Amino acid sequence: MRRERERVDAMAEWCNTEVVLSVVGGKWKLLILRYLLLGTYRFGELRQAMPTVTQRMLTRQLRELEDDGLVSRTVYPEVPPRVEYALTEIGESLRDIIGQLDTWGSRYRRHLNSQARDDGQSATGA
Numbered sequence: 001m002r003r004e005r006e007r008v009d010a011m012a013e014w015c016n017t018e019v020v021l022s023v024v025g026g027k028w029k030l031l032i033l034r035y036l037l038l039g040t041y042r043f044g045e046l047r048q049a050m051p052t053v054t055q056r057m058l059t060r061q062l063r064e065l066e067d068d069g070l071v072s073r074t075v076y077p078e079v080p081p082r083v084e085y086a087l088t089e090i091g092e093s094l095r096d097i098i099g100q101l102d103t104w105g106s107r108y109r110r111h112l113n114s115q116a117r118d119d120g121q122s123a124t125g126a
Contacts, residue, residue, distance in 0.1 A: 023068045024094070028053050028061045033091060034098050036071065040086040070094070 024030055028050065035041060035049050047058055062085060065071040070091035076082040087094075 023070065026061065028057060029065060030098060030101065032058075032061055032065060033070065033087070033094055034102070036085060036087045036091065037095055037098060040084050042082065042084055046085065065091070 024033065031050060032046065035046060041049070043058070043062075046062075047053070047055065050058070053061075062071060062073070066073050069088055072086050072088050074084045074086070076084070
């Protein structure tokens with residue numbers, strides 16, 4: 001049985017973070033948005049860019065992003081049909097936020113690496 005997401009307009013007005021997490025939360029949505037910040041992608045190109053995501057999950061996440069108005073889906077009347085995904089204006093507005101998250105991720109990796117080096121040095125008595 002598929003669990004329905006809570007509607008954004010039904011969420012408490014005082015908790016905008018809950019709205020953000022509902023719209024872009026999860027393992028794949030921010031990564032999909034990050035790729036789409038680089039330009040338009042076809043489904044297969046997104047799938048190649050994220051080889052560990054299943055086809056079903058990628059489809060689901062793209063549909064949710066489309067339903068939330070962050071991604072547009074264009075189907076070209078060709079045989080076989082060509083489908084492209086791109087950011088909408090509101091999706092594009094996440095550029096700075098996603099950039100900041102990427103910067104923080106890099107900083108956090110450095111922190112972890114530094115911590116591991118410090119732990120390694122204290123374990124060897126150096």
